[in-house]
Amino acid sequence: MRLILFGPPGAGKGTQASLLKERKNLAHISTGEIIRAAMKSESPLGDEARSFVTAGKLVPDTLVRKLAEDAIARHDNDDFILDGYPRTLQQAEWLDEYLADNLVRLTAVVSLKVEDFIIIDRLSKRRVNKETGENYHLDFKPPPVDVPSKLIMQRRDDLPEAIQTRLKEYRDVTLPLEEYFKSSGRLIEVDGVGSMEAVYERIVAGVAAREVA
Secondary structure, eight states: OEEEEEOSTTSSHHHHHHHHHHHHOOEEEEHHHHHHHHHHSOSHHHHHHHHHHHTTOOOOHHHHHHHHHHHHHHTTTSOEEEESOOOSHHHHHHHHHHHHHTTOOOOEEEEEEOOHHHHHHHHHTEEEETTTOOEEETTTBOOOTTSOGGGEEOOGGGSHHHHHHHHHHIIIIITTHHHHHHHTTOEEEEEOOSOHHHHHHHHHHHHHHHHHO
């Protein structure tokens, strides 16, 4: 099973990627983790990525492509899930070219569908412990009463105005990928609303149906 998982911010990609990794024994290839790991390494690609991040700039597409392809190559005989890549149409075309050249077959592309008002509610209620990095949610996983309130913070990215900006960027840049993958019959649209178990079962059922088809 080789999957791409994408959806708007707050759709639950990280949660589902973790479940798929654990239960289906998939290598989890996350763009964010790839970049962070590269920056900690002494590799030329890591040094290049660090130079952009340190300067407060986005890591360019060409470098993200190299890092992603390097990560996929390390798992060329493994089942994997790609999380956070591709983000743009150009990256999707690059990825298809790389997979074809290396005889790697993509099983499916899973798009988690969640309406904007639910996303805003989910993200605006997220909190984080600034010392431990542990995440909370005011409704589903509130901060423990023994944790001082001064340690609980809301990320700037989770403020309502920032969420709207992130959603617009997703619609403008990443959403066109749906049509790209749909045109080749690889797209599976999954309702991302409900318990993490319910969403997970929908993903597994959708992938299984495509494998049989």
